[in-house]
Amino acid sequence: MTCTHESFSGSVEVGRIIDKSPIEFVAEVTIHCDECKLPFTFDENHFAVSADRLRLRYKLKPATTVASNGKLR
Numbered sequence: 350m351t352c353t354h355e356s357f358s359g360s361v362e363v364g365r366i367i368d369k370s371p372i373e374f375v376a377e378v379t380i381h382c383d384e385c386k387l388p389f390t391f392d393e394n395h396f397a398v399s400a401d402r403l404r405l406r407y408k409l410k411p412a413t414t415v416a417s418n419g420k421l422r
């Protein structure tokens with residue numbers, strides 16, 4: 350039976366780039382389906398930042414293919 354991807358888990362890691370002045374921060378987000386564990390990928394052409402810049406919205410899709418470099422697309 351094909352998973353319908355109805356529940357998700359993810360993680361957010363925040364890094365500090367200390368060789369920049371002032372120090373910069375980066376966020377790394379990963380998301381996967383709780384049921385089938387398939388990772389989800391981000392669509393780099395469809396994202397938005399809220400007006401107050403506190404929330405990032407990214408279009409997601411289940412990873413379905415493996416590129417020649419072995420990474421999921």
Ligand SMILES: [Zn+2]
Pocket residue numbers: 352353354355382383384385386387
């Ligand atoms: Zn799933």
